[in-house]
Amino acid sequence: MKKYLSIWLLGVMAWACAGTAYAEGxxxxxxxxxxxxxxxxxxxxxxxxxxxxxxxxxxxxxxxxxxxxxxxxxxxxxxxxxxxxxxxxxxxxxxxxxxxxxxxxxxxxxxxxxxxxxxVGQTLLIRKELADTVKSYKDLNSPDYRLTSKFGTTGELVAKKLIAKAQYHGYDNEPEAVLDVVNGKADAFIYDSPYNVVAMEKLGNGKLVYLDQPFTYExxxxxxxxxxxxxxxxxxxxxxxxxxxxxxxxxxxxxxxxxxxxxxxx
Structure with missing residues (x-):
């Protein structure tokens, strides 16, 4: 009986040590x-x-x-x-x-x-010329429009999921994508609201309109x-x-x- 008890105790101790090691995060x-x-x-x-x-x-x-x-x-x-x-x-x-x-x-x-x-939530920076025709992301869901964002972000995911009919071209960084819209090569930049507030002021150069109503929950x-x-x-x-x-x-x-x-x- 003592032999089996000792084996059981050794097993419990080993399990406890393993648990302690696992907790080291x-x-x-x-x-x-x-x-x-x-x-x-x-x-x-x-x-x-x-x-x-x-x-x-x-x-x-x-x-x-x-x-x-x-x-x-x-x-x-x-x-x-x-x-x-x-x-x-x-x-x-x-x-x-x-x-x-x-x-x-x-x-x-x-x-x-x-x-x-x-x-935060995804918002849009659009070309100033589109201010009268684009009021939300839904208005961009057409092959007539070209969207941009940063690769690997939820902006890219949202563009391809919610605005899938539009053309999409991403960039490795945010400023390049924003400047694509500023320079008229893209129609809208999709990104998190805090970033777009700053990008509007820092990069907009008076050529962008900020649609500030988030349309995702992130x-x-x-x-x-x-x-x-x-x-x-x-x-x-x-x-x-x-x-x-x-x-x-x-x-x-x-x-x-x-x-x-x-x-x-x-």
Whole structure:
């Protein structure tokens, strides 16, 4: 009997050790390392972008700085193209994704998401000449129109799903796509509302009209590997904390209630 009891106890101890090892997730690793590594494509104003001094700044960057401070670690931003950012996370190149990533069901099959830190929606920048004929995305659903956005974004997905009859040509970055409309080569640019507000002022050159009514619901969240529940718990509690103590409001107002930061981009 003692023999079987000993075997059973060894089995329980092994299971407990395995469970403890499994619980070691991205946040635990970052604390031990002293650095939180975040994958980011720094091209999405005003969430993450590179200023004229070569520094990555933005709303989401400041949220991540507050996160790293709460963990007592340094923040390391790993510049990664959006189209390869999920594979890079899965192969361990960084701890989490913080790149204005929309929580979609397709992406959620591959990775876990935190609670959203902001909700945005797709909006349109159209050629000024179309102001009287195009009032919503539905008016663009014709082969007569040419749409553009950034490859790999929900703007591209929405164009191909909701405005499928129109022609589509994407770009590797947002400014090129916007300038396609400014220069009359495309009729409309589809992208998240916060970016379009900035692009209208920075790139519009008086040749665009902003249709500011979002026509999609897009929660943005941090992405982590599947099964990392301890890290999700910590990040979600962090988001609750900064919303209640005023940190989130301060950061939000800095980037969305003011455009003084645009001077850093010139």
């Amino acid at each position: 991205a946040i635990d690793d970052a604390v031990k390392r002293g650095t939180l590594r975040v994958g980011m494509d720094p091209t999405y104003m005003p969430f993450e972008m590179t200023n004229k001094r070569g520094e990555i700044i933005g709303f989401e960057v400041d949220v991540l700085k507050a996160m790293a401070k709460a963990m007592g670690v340094k923040l390391e931003l790993v510049s990664t193209g959006l189209d390869g950012i999920i594979p890079a996370l899965l192969t361990g190149k960084f701890d989490l994704i913080g790149s204005g990533l929309t929580l979609t069901q397709e992406r959620n099959l591959r990775i876990n998401f935190s609670e959203p830190f902001i909700v 929660p943005l969240a941090f992405g982590l590997k599947k099964g990392d529940h301890d890290s999700l718990n910590w990040i979600n509690n962090f988001l609750h904390q900064i919303r209640e103590d005023g940190t989130y409001e301060r950061i939000h107002n800095k980037w969305f209630k003011s455009t003084t930061w645009l001077k850093e981009m010139e």
